[in-house]
Amino acid sequence: MSDQDKPLILQARGIRKSFKGVHALKTVSLNLYAGEVHGLNGENGAGKSTLIKILTGFHQPDAGELLLEGRPVSFSKPLDSQHSGISTVYQEVNLIPERTVAENILLGREPRRGGILDKRAAIAQVQEILDRYELNINPRSKVSELGLGMQQMVAIVRAVAFEAKVVILDEPTSALNGNEIEILFNVIRQLRSEGAAILFVSHRMSELYELCDRFTVLRDGEFVTESTPVDLPRAALVKAMLGGVDLDEGSLDRDAARDRMRRLAQEDIGLSVKNLTWSTRVRDVSFDVRKGEIVGLLGLLGSGRTETCKAIFGAVKADAGDVTVAGTPLTRPTPARALSAGVSYLSEDRRNEGIFPGLSVKENMTAAILKNISKFGFISRSAQNSIVREFSDELKVKASNAEQAISELSGGNQQKVLLGRWLSLGPKAVLLDDPTRGIDIGAKAEVHRVIRALAEKGIAVVVTSSETEELLALCDRLVVLSEGSVTGEVYPHEVGYDDVISLLSGQANTAKQTAGGTE
Amino acid sequence: MTTQTQTRGTGRKTTPGASHLLNWAGKYSVYLALVALFVFNLVATDGFASTFTLQNLLFSAAPIILIAVGQTLAIGTGGIDLSVGSVMALSSATVALYLGYGEVAAIIIAVAAAALIGVFNGSLIAFARINPLITGLGLLVAVRGLAQAVSGGSRSSIPPGGVFTWIGNASFLGIPVVALFALAAAGAVALLVRRTTFGRYALFAGSNREAAFLAGTPRNITLLAIYTLSAAFAGIAGVMVSARIGASDPSFIGINLELTAIAAVVIGGTPLVGGRISILGTVAAALFLQLIDTTFVMQDINFAFAQVLKAILIIAALYLQRTRKDAR
Amino acid sequence: MKQRRFSSPATALASVALLGLTACTAPLDSPGSGGGSGSAEPGAASQVIERESEETCTNPTPSDTPISEMVIGFSQSENEQNPFRAVETASVRQAVEEAGAELVYTNANSDQAKQLSDIQSMINQGVDALIVAPISATGLQSAFAAAQEQEIPVVTIDRQTEGTPCEDYITFMGSDFYEQGVRAAEAMVEATGGEGTIAEIQGAPGSDVATLRTEGFSDEIAEHEGLEIVAQQTGNWSTSEAQEVMGQIVSANPEVDGVYTHSDTMALGALTALNNFGKVPGEDVQIVSIDGTADAVQHVASGAIHAVVETNPRFGPAAIQALQDWFSGEEVSQEIIMKDALYTEENAQEALDSGAAY
Structure with missing residues (x-):
């Protein structure tokens, strides 16, 4: 593709930004050309949202410059960016539900005749815009009467219909169904043909390759590469996103690993998942975990790894599928039932789904076990204290005392308290969803040690991580998920990093050849 | 617990002494306010230091304490119970309706009817997942209407000399029996909150709903129990007020008391967002609010002016609390 | 029992919508604030x-x-x-x-x-x-x-x-609600012999009826130098509130000679509170009320309430x-x-x- 003939519209050069001394962006560049869809790619924490917020004027860069059509610009507030022709559509639809489509699209730009709103002209104008994007929406309909997808289209049309030079779409497809996505893509293609530059963020690999003319890849706040889909095929893209860090092959003692696999093969199945399906996010997922085995669910963001854990635990209601814990089926799972069956689940979202913020370390750690340590509803304080003592010691929780509020602890220590909550139950299987997310390196090592100790005790462990290397180093086996489906299974000691990368990018053919299994 | 001390972020500019004092004042603000106003009255209000005045104060405060304690639980779970005032009226109406079966039977039926409203309210909130503000607003109107309908609405006297007269007037060691009952109920609930799984589950639901669900706690049953208890307390409060005035008066009993109860809860240190429950604070705040009213009437302060003063006192109490929150 | 309208900003925030709603459930005005269990026979005393x-x-x-x-x-x-x-x-x-x-x-x-x-x-x-x-x-x-x-x-x-x-x-x-206040004052003058202190328990604040009954009463009392209104507080037309307020007033003013209530329902509450305090209504203290419900008139017959001005x-x-x-x-x-x-x-x-x- 020859891009040089297209004019450069928006250019970011050497952008640097840090928050409270933490670098979010270090020397990032971005080139947006007229009439192309540009995919901005990177894992969590790569700096995508920070960059978007700088382009839209929410943040100001510490260093670097923005050039709009060749002229340097600076946005001190979002309105500056909008007035320069940069439109953004966020994930949440931001419309007035009780107003019509026409009113929403024209908000603030209504045609007037002699100071009076010209309704007929407004409808005609909006109809013309909707026709341009081949959207079958009645301008007189109330927004609240439309489906979520159509509402999103209206939001996009509103954002782009007037003099948009640059359109930023941050995960616009996450809430849409297949049909709606097609309509959205048509709108985007129309925009492209009108000469707009579109910055597109999606975690769905297939969408990126269907739509984008060019990619920019960020990793850990740094610019990695700018390339075209042809030059950067799936595997290369994933590798660019995750980093090319090769595994220290020496650290994997292949012989020991094989011994361990042989030993594990003798063990009973601790947790079995069959044909688990939930909406479009988990599709027919099956895998077994032996007692004492550590299985990693490997997948990119949006691959369904969290949803799979939640469906097993009953935190979301699966549409189909069977879960068996140590030979006993877990019927109609709810968290309470799963816990009694011996399954624990550590959520990836510590703040919203884990801690009870105002309550003490003690209350937080014993939250799930109260039923077992109470008589006639009265909690045994001695039992409560001894649990807290035991697991604080074992997990090396650093807190001034058991009564300290958990919200005063560091992230790592909060996570240890939560681990204590789930481990004190004496589970048969544990689901640890990104247990090392956002905690410091020391705490990370502690968590790894704890996970290995769990496996030693014969517990079936399922673990996910946003860091592939972590899973490769920690797990006996990896189940690879892509867009909700299992695309392969690998043994870390059998495969190279590149094999894992190709699995992650969703290319099942590679998966087949590496998913060899035990010897 | 390991013994390492966690270094906390102490970026505050205030000197340790001043911050400590503010923190202390904030923590005990409602108790301080109660004591201060009490002392003020002893000194400045003629006739305040008398058994009659103090007994009256407690007779009036008892039903407020009861409904405020129930309200504390509801708010502690992140909810609210707006039906309590109307439930008091229903209880009062039911008393009149069943007086023919004997006074004790009438009381039991009245409290049971009140509890039934709580079961209904709790079911809507816990199982049908309707916002407690919505169910409460609905019941606030509907239950008052029901109370007026079942009773024929009008005030009707309860014959003197029986159980009701006793409830309305009896004292033990100089303290009204209704006040002793309310304090005992508050104590029992405080024990529930501190020592039982039920209390923990309520706190969990208020502190982090999703985490409570994922910890497998019986959130729905807990909510049902709490709204039932709150309504049952309102039922008892309705009996107390009826006994005190010697009549069933469904058109007037409990009007706007849900607001007083909510105020008592918030002033007592239970935040409206839930996740913390302070029964003792609620009791002190209920007494404080009652004492404010008594002060204004005994000082014969004009109603409109009294309302403004009351608002200022309440804001002051809440402001001290805010200081505490920041200091944490 | 406290039922005074609660209007602090704190609670207003908590339930702004409530205030409007409770107004529907609370009768705000007399006439029609009355309670009592008298007969509903018409024509017994035509207007x-x-x-x-x-x-x-x-x-x-x-x-x-x-x-x-x-x-x-x-x-x-x-x-x-x-x-x-x-x-x-x-x-x-x-x-x-x-x-x-x-x-x-x-x-x-x-x-x-x-x-x-x-x-x-x-x-x-x-x-x-x-x-x-x-x-x-x-x-x-x-x-x-x-x-x-x-x-x-x-x-x-x-x-x-x-x-x-x-x-x-x-x-x-x-x-004529003003005139009712005047007549109540006249009855009070007669009952007290024109000497002493008076407490007034008013209807809901802001109600026209309550305002006129207050004005009529105080204008007439002002004509008599021996009488002084020492307390004016609202009872919101409610028996229980009137009872509570009366208790507080009598604590602060144990010598009170007369009590004027804007409605019979409130007179009943005041009566109970005075009794509880140890005063003997009709002897130590004179009550004058407005409405004419059977409950209150019963107490007039027995001498506990001195007089009731009728609202026909x-x-x-x-x-x-x-x-x-x-x-x-x-x-x-x-x-x-x-x-x-x-x-x-x-x-x-x-x-x-x-x-x-x-």
Whole structure:
């Protein structure tokens, strides 16, 4: 593709930004050309949202410059960016539900005749815009009467219909169904043909390759590469996103690993998942975990790894599928039932789904076990204290005392308290969803040690991580998920990093050849 | 617990002494306010230091304490119970309706009817997942209407000399029996909150709903129990007020008391967002609010002016609390 | 029991919407605030007109249709669980019957919006005349306009409401609430011998009725130097609030000689509180009240309450008379004030026996 003939519209050069001394962006560049869809790619924490917020004027860069059509610009507030022709559509639809489509699209730009709103002209104008994007929406309909997808289209049309030079779409497809996505893509293609530059963020690999003319890849706040889909095929893209860090092959003692696999093969199945399906996010997922085995669910963001854990635990209601814990089926799972069956689940979202913020370390750690340590509803304080003592010691929780509020602890220590909550139950299987997310390196090592100790005790462990290397180093086996489906299974000691990368990018053919299994 | 001390972020500019004092004042603000106003009255209000005045104060405060304690639980779970005032009226109406079966039977039926409203309210909130503000607003109107309908609405006297007269007037060691009952109920609930799984589950639901669900706690049953208890307390409060005035008066009993109860809860240190429950604070705040009213009437302060003063006192109490929150 | 309206910003924040709603459930005004369990018999003590205004309204197009062939609509404001309302409705019902006309009856149950739609639907049903007991002092304009368009005359009773006489309504008939206050004061002067301290327990703050009863009372008391009003607090028309407030007032003023309450329901609460304090009403302290419910008049007969100024709810005959005059083209006074009785120990038993006390 020859891009040089297209004019450069928006250019970011050497952008640097840090928050409270933490670098979010270090020397990032971005080139947006007229009439192309540009995919901005990177894992969590790569700096995508920070960059978007700088382009839209929410943040100001510490260093670097923005050039709009060749002229340097600076946005001190979002309105500056909008007035320069940069439109953004966020994930949440931001419309007035009780107003019509026409009113929403024209908000603030209504045609007037002699100071009076010209309704007929407004409808005609909006109809013309909707026709341009081949959207079958009645301008007189109330927004609240439309489906979520159509509402999103209206939001996009509103954002782009007037003099948009640059359109930023941050995960616009996450809430849409297949049909709606097609309509959205048509709108985007129309925009492209009108000469707009579109910055597109999606975690769905297939969408990126269907739509984008060019990619920019960020990793850990740094610019990695700018390339075209042809030059950067799936595997290369994933590798660019995750980093090319090769595994220290020496650290994997292949012989020991094989011994361990042989030993594990003798063990009973601790947790079995069959044909688990939930909406479009988990599709027919099956895998077994032996007692004492550590299985990693490997997948990119949006691959369904969290949803799979939640469906097993009953935190979301699966549409189909069977879960068996140590030979006993877990019927109609709810968290309470799963816990009694011996399954624990550590959520990836510590703040919203884990801690009870105002309550003490003690209350937080014993939250799930109260039923077992109470008589006639009265909690045994001695039992409560001894649990807290035991697991604080074992997990090396650093807190001034058991009564300290958990919200005063560091992230790592909060996570240890939560681990204590789930481990004190004496589970048969544990689901640890990104247990090392956002905690410091020391705490990370502690968590790894704890996970290995769990496996030693014969517990079936399922673990996910946003860091592939972590899973490769920690797990006996990896189940690879892509867009909700299992695309392969690998043994870390059998495969190279590149094999894992190709699995992650969703290319099942590679998966087949590496998913060899035990010897 | 390991013994390492966690270094906390102490970026505050205030000197340790001043911050400590503010923190202390904030923590005990409602108790301080109660004591201060009490002392003020002893000194400045003629006739305040008398058994009659103090007994009256407690007779009036008892039903407020009861409904405020129930309200504390509801708010502690992140909810609210707006039906309590109307439930008091229903209880009062039911008393009149069943007086023919004997006074004790009438009381039991009245409290049971009140509890039934709580079961209904709790079911809507816990199982049908309707916002407690919505169910409460609905019941606030509907239950008052029901109370007026079942009773024929009008005030009707309860014959003197029986159980009701006793409830309305009896004292033990100089303290009204209704006040002793309310304090005992508050104590029992405080024990529930501190020592039982039920209390923990309520706190969990208020502190982090999703985490409570994922910890497998019986959130729905807990909510049902709490709204039932709150309504049952309102039922008892309705009996107390009826006994005190010697009549069933469904058109007037409990009007706007849900607001007083909510105020008592918030002033007592239970935040409206839930996740913390302070029964003792609620009791002190209920007494404080009652004492404010008594002060204004005994000082014969004009109603409109009294309302403004009351608002200022309440804001002051809440402001001290805010200081505490920041200091944490 | 405390039930004072709570209006701190803190709670207002918590439940802004509540304040509006509770207003619907709380009767804010007497007349009609009354409680009691008296009989609802009408006609036991029919109304006597005290005075009429000189301004009159006259029907520009009199008709020959006798009232006996008419349909008369009655919009009651509050439900009849309140004895005042029960007696009022019964009186209207009986008067319409006696005139041989047909009655269409609606009850707004204290809901202003319902009263508007009640009146509208009666107009649609084709009533020939309307008797309206307004819920509040404002807000009936649109209903009046609709009636005027159909040339349907409106008689308003018991509470005065906004409107232009002869256009919106042909007459208002009711009690003179200021005069009630004056008469209560006169009774108080007599009871105390013109010497001593008085406590006043008022109706809901902001209610017209309460304001007038306060003004009439204090204007008259001001004429007597030996009397002093030492406490004025609201009891919100409520027995329990009045009882609580009375307790507090008597603690602060143990020597209080007279208590004036704006309604009988509050008099009952005050009575209990005074008894609890150890005062003997009728001996140590004199109570004067307004309304005339059977419960209160009973206490007048027994001597515990010194006097009750009546608020007579029996508007039926006068309302029908006004309508008859209107249709036949005679002058109708724009304001008709009813004569209210004064119940004292002498006539209380008689009023109870005759059913005049309701």
